[in-house]
Structure formats: structure tokens, C-alpha cells
Amino acid sequence: MEQVLKSHHEVEEKHAGLEGAKMGMWLFLFTELLLFGGLFAAYAVFHTVYSKDFEIAHHHLDRVIGFINTLVLITSSLTMALAVWSAQTNRRGLLNLFLFLTILLGTTFLVVKLAVEWPVKFAEGLYPGGKEFNHLLQEGHKGQAIFFSLYFMLTGLHGLHVLVGVIVLLGILFLALRNTFSSEYYGPVEVSGLYWHLVDLIWIYLFPLFYLIK
Amino acid sequence: MKNEHKEHIVTPPVYIAVALALYVLTVVTVWVAGIDLGKVLNTTIALLIASFKASLVALFFMHLKYESKLLWFMILIPLILLVILLALPIIDVINRAGYFGM
Numbered sequence: 064m065e066q067v068l069k070s071h072h073e074v075e076e077k078h079a080g081l082e083g084a085k086m087g088m089w090l091f092l093f094t095e096l097l098l099f100g101g102l103f104a105a106y107a108v109f110h111t112v113y114s115k116d117f118e119i120a121h122h123h124l125d126r127v128i129g130f131i132n133t134l135v136l137i138t139s140s141l142t143m144a145l146a147v148w149s150a151q152t153n154r155r156g157l158l159n160l161f162l163f164l165t166i167l168l169g170t171t172f173l174v175v176k177l178a179v180e181w182p183v184k185f186a187e188g189l190y191p192g193g194k195e196f197n198h199l200l201q202e203g204h205k206g207q208a209i210f211f212s213l214y215f216m217l218t219g220l221h222g223l224h225v226l227v228g229v230i231v232l233l234g235i236l237f238l239a240l241r242n243t244f245s246s247e248y249y250g251p252v253e254v255s256g257l258y259w260h261l262v263d264l265i266w267i268y269l270f271p272l273f274y275l276i277k
Numbered sequence: 278m279k280n281e282h283k284e285h286i287v288t289p290p291v292y293i294a295v296a297l298a299l300y301v302l303t304v305v306t307v308w309v310a311g312i313d314l315g316k317v318l319n320t321t322i323a324l325l326i327a328s329f330k331a332s333l334v335a336l337f338f339m340h341l342k343y344e345s346k347l348l349w350f351m352i353l354i355p356l357i358l359l360v361i362l363l364a365l366p367i368i369d370v371i372n373r374a375g376y377f378g379m
Binding site: 081082090107133141151253257268270275276277 | 288310319320330334338340351352355363370
């Protein structure tokens with residue numbers, strides 16, 4: 064009986080630890096929301112003032128690539144959620160697989176962004192300080208220049224978050240491969256999952272705001 | 278005493294259903310963007326769809342649906358701040374349209 068009570072207490076304690084860890088991550092995510100919120104406010108103001116310029120400028124972005132990257136990120140969120148489920152239900156093989164897939168998809172997103180999308184913009188000189196960018200400024204198309212500034216700032220900051228997420232998940236995968244996690248202990252998997260989903264959530268807004276403007 | 282968790286475990290069918298809904302809504306948002314409804318209506322619809330997708334992610338992927346009342350209450354705070362942060366500058370700009378040459 065005593066043994067049972069003790070283990071019950073231990074489980075309770077572990078549970079409280081997980082609750083605290085999750086709340087801590089949520090608090091961090093709140094600050095992330097407001098960090099991106101400031102930039103979204105800038106977007107809202109400039110979109111209101113320069114709506115025509117924004118509409119013209121957004122045609123320079125490749126809608127198909129943006130669409131594909133959206134699907135990639137949604138899928139990565141699915142595999143992340145499934146990784147948490149695998150840990151919760153003690154399926155270690157699946158946990159490793161789903162963590163690997165999430166990392167792979169996150170990396171795919173970054174490769175598409177940094178090796179496909181951005182180089183095209185750089186080649187066109189459509190980046191802050193670029194030739195075509197300065198041209199737009201001089202010819203009075205300030206709104207279009209601002210569009211590209213916001214595009215690089217927001218997708219850049221978002222990309223940085225994806226990169227951090229990939230690094231964190233590599234650490235989690237490393238621990239998972241050493242059989243650290245089980246249905247009794249999976250807090251780190253769930254908490255890094257929360258972060259990963261927030262990154263997906265922000266992209267859900269970035270995609271229509273930059274690629275599908277009217 | 279094994280598996281004694283108060284935590285609700287969401288099962289794969291739920292996750293897959295949510296992901297499918299997110300795919301469909303992504304297609305819908307691209308499709309709607311192709312229809313010219315005017316700037317305000319197009320932007321509003323795009324943001325409504327995005328917010329619905331974001332809610333799905335938060336409720337199911339992030340398990341918010343199964344979280345405590347305390348967390349729900351806490352989330353209200355950044356959301357209210359976010360609304361203020363976004364709404365006030367927009368209202369300001371719209372009310373000084375002449376100044377911005379709109």
C-alpha cells in the first residue's frame with residue numbers, strides 16, 4: 064500500500080512538472096505573439112496606406128512556392144503532433160520517425176525559402192538596399208519598397224524561428240534515440256511541439272498577407 | 278499505477294482530420310484570393326480563414342481544447358494586447374486618410 068501511495072505521489076509530481084513546463088512555454092509564446100504582432104501592425108498600417116503598391120509588389124512573389132511551403136509546414140505540424148502522441152503512448156520507434164520527419168519538413172521549408180525564393184529576389188535586386196529596390200524608392204514607389212522590406216523582415220524572422228525549431232528538435236531526437244522519453248516522461252517533446260506549432264500558426268497568417276493580396 | 282495521467286491524449290485520427298481541414302482551407306484561401314471582391318472584403322475573408330486555421334492549430338495540435346481554465350484566461354491577455362496593438366494604428370491611419378494621401 065505504501066508503495067502504491069508513493070508511486071501515485073511521484074506521478075502527481077511529474078504531472079505538476081509538466082503543467083509548469085507547458086505554462087512556461089505558453090508564456091514565452093505570448094511574447095512571441097506580441098513580437099510578431101508589432102510587425103503585423105506595421106504591415107497593417109502600410110497596407111492601408113499603400114494598398115495599390117502592395118498589390119503590384121506582391122506579384123513578384125511566387126504564389127505556387129508559397130502554397131507548397133504552406134503545405135510543408137502544415138504537414139510538419141501534423142508529424143510533430145503525432146510525435147507527441149507517440150511519446151505519450153510509449154511508441155519509441157514512431158517517436159523517432161515522426162521527429163525525423165518534422166525536422167526533414169522544417170528543413171525543406173528553409174531550403175525552399177533560402178535556396179529558391181530569396182535568391183530570386185536577390186537576383187532581381189528586390190531587397191532592402193538592392194538596385195531595383197532603390198530604383199522603386201527614387202521613382203516614388205515607396206509602398207512597393209516597404210512591401211519588400213516587410214517581406215524580408217517578417218519571413219526572415221519567421222525563418223529564424225523555423226531554424227531554431229529545427230535545432231531544438233534535433234536535440235529532442237538525440238534524446239529520443241537514447242530512449243529518454245516514455246509515457247511517463249515526455250514533457251520536452253510536448254513543449255518543443257508547442258513552439259513548433261506556433262511557428263506554423265504564424266506562417267498561416269504570413270502566407271495570405273504576402274502571397275495573396277488584393 | 279501505469280499511465281496515470283490527467284492529461285488528455287489526442288489520437289492520430291483527430292490530428293489527421295485537423296491536418297486535412299488545414300489543407301482544404303489553404304486551397305480555399307488561394308481560390309478565394311482569385312476572386313475579386315474588393316480589397317477590404319478579400320483581406321477580411323483571408324484573415325478570417327487564417328484565424329480559423331490558427332484556431333484549429335491551437336485547439337488540437339497545441340491541445341488548447343484540453344487545457345485548464347487558467348491557461349485560457351492567460352491567453353486572453355496577449356490576445357487583447359494584440360487587438361489593441363493592431364486596431365489602434367489602423368483606426369488612426371484611416372482617420373487621417375488625407376494626411377497620407379489616400
